[in-house]
Amino acid sequence: MASQGVEAMGITTPRHLALALALAIVLMPRTINAANKRPQNSGIDKNLNVIDRCWRSDPLWRHHRQRLARCSVGYAGKMTNNIGPGVTCYRVTDNGDDPMNPKPGTLRYGATQIRGKVWITFPKDMNIKLHRPLLVSSFTTIDGRGAHVNIAGGACITLLGVTDVIIHGLRIHNCQTQETVEVMGPEGHIIRIDYPDGDAISVISSTKVWIDHNTLYDCGDGLVDVTHGSTDVTISNNWFRTHDMVMLLGHDDGYVQDQHMRVTVAFNYFGPDCDQRMPRVRYGFAHVVNNLYQGWGLYAIGGSMNPSVRSEANLFIAPDAGRKEITWKLRGKGGSDWNFASTNDVLENGAVFTQTGDVGLEPHYNRTQAFRIGDATSVRSLTWSAGALSCLKRSKTRC
Incomplete structure (x- = not known):
């Protein structure tokens, strides 16, 4: 033929x-990879999303790593407070972990013991088992590009009362719940953490956080939680798979401080085998844009306590069997003023989005937050490289 x-x-x-x-x-x-059903592509796509186009088109990105900080969009804004004069470039050379006395060369030492702006990189592939949660200091970037970095089998990452943090290019999985623990935190402070629940990344009382191009799956509780008054967060280009409760935005129904929360969820790939909370929102505002949903179990987007969600130009592919409804709203929990809006979404395989309240919601981004939104028909292309990238060291082309 x-x-x-x-x-x-x-x-x-x-x-x-x-x-x-x-x-x-x-x-x-x-084609579809038979092992994990993730969309594949043979090379750099001309339709890179606005974040990736900003830095991946540069064949010398390894020499211009800090350019990444100017590529963020959404509520986190540009992460320019993480770069400029005085940045300490720190290389993780030791995969060990001492939660109470971090040793130089370990990830925990770089994330907690160096004052000021810190840009953390990994010169080689590394598997890190954290014995207790890793508390990350303000103005810290963890940049996993160029290495295959796993954080798995123990505790994971917590951002507690910090600002200006970038987490990029990590594979975080199999995080475990723990008993109440004490751990060395930023600036040498010993901090008690009550019952860490096994989240891959937990953002607590923090602002201006960018979580980009990570692969997250199979943890004790959630994959990303944004709680306790955290705001101005962008969660982008991540691959979420094989998990029940994926993403929680808002602590609990009684924590009204989360009404000021603003989170952008953009260019992520959800699936396969994600059941619910993509995201689940309480009180605040979530702009959910240009994401690919490869099915769900209970629901894709839901919440309680009158949240506002603008779902824009996403691709929702309903499961072959089970619930076709995308949204879920907890009845009797502030359900009178729901604002769930669907704008230019594409619904496939019988997917249904039930709109409620103000369907004209706008994110009201400022100049440093605004970005060009792709058409929903291009979402497969915009998300095909979601997750931690494989940037070959010998490659003379792009990542």
């Missing part, structure tokens, strides 16, 4: 045959 197609095009020379075959490969649709 292939030779008949070439002959029909009038191509007879070996050179023309090679060109035709190359063209056919380029035009082939993306």
